[in-house]
Amino acid sequence: MVSYIVMARSEFLRALERQMEVAEGALKEDQLLSQTEGWDSMASVLFIALADEKLGAIVSGNQIAQASTVGDLLNLVGDRFTP
């Protein structure tokens, strides 16, 4: 069984930035996804992959479609983060 890395919200955001190939700090929690550089259908796949790999959470595309900000996105896996 794969053991998952314990991760804080901010660490996860940095990992997502690396996956999306955007600058460190480019993603902010209060930012609207629709106004976020690099946020597209491929990025949502990257998010699902990262949530699965780092947190062991399987997020659905429809859940992601409901999220309006970067913070909403993280809230989908909110209970998996370390405080």
Add this chain to the structure above:
Amino acid sequence: MSMGAYLAAIRSALPEGILDNEQLAGEFEGWSAEKIYTKTGIRSRHIARADECGSDLAVKAAERLISDTGIERSSIDYLLYCTQTPDYQMPTTACLVQHRLRLPTSCAALDYNLGCSGYVYGLGLCKALIESNQANRILLITADTYSKIVNPADKSVRTIFGDGATASLLVASEQPNVTGPFVYGTDGSGEANILIPASGARRRREPDAALVADDSGNARTVNDLYMNGSEVFNFTLRIVPDVVNRLLTTAKATKDSVDLFVFHQANGFLLDHLRRKLEIPREKFVVCMERIGNTVSSSIPFALQDCARTGKLRSNALVMLVAFGVGYSWGATLLRWGDAELSA
């Protein structure tokens, strides 16, 4: 003596036309050839000509198989044809192919409509047909030209799918290698996530359909293939580990006893993720799509043929096949790779 199914040979055919990442990068702003490769694991795909159908590729693949194995056409008594891009809605493409291959009129022939899960279902059907004495020599064909159902302005699918066909020969044998077990799965709730909305009796093709762009800038009409990439990705994460474990449990086998894992070649990013998730060593995990893309039901037989050719598949190797996709539909089996191609 009870007979079982032996997978004796696989041959394939690709259209000559090539669509490479350089061309795609030129068409889609903000994408470089290297980025497409990083995100898909694909550098180029083969694309059929406007007048070239799946059946044309299928006939080429089958002719290669017949010529290389020396099998008598008259001895083929069953033709299974897996496609989602048939020549016509009717007649059945398998019937056209029977005629073009000059197979006997005593030969059974049928299409079955499955996408990426198709090859495993085909092998399962071949096993059942041979073991129940309904067939002795089966031609199992997979053939698709998704390029004809992909909108050129939809990079989400255009970067991934490639055209091609494969032909496998399955013969009745006292030493079968298609022995299963087989495990299957279906979840039709995935209907809306990979489909062509206007493509059948429920919604006829609409000649004047509007081109509509989605949030990611990919444009298509209701007559074109639509794939919800994140929902499909979610589906594979949910079912692939489960089907692998179900197969191992049913077979009373361990992951370590499997010599080679051949998954449906969906895209490089997904395959790499699944390999790491399932903790399969890289050297046992086949990735064979760099030059052909995702060839739907042909991807597994293409990979098997390539592994046999390059020596990665050794005689008596235990191979796990895992196929999953549109439907949703999925299946997996274990195969003992044969030591020699049939030369009859």
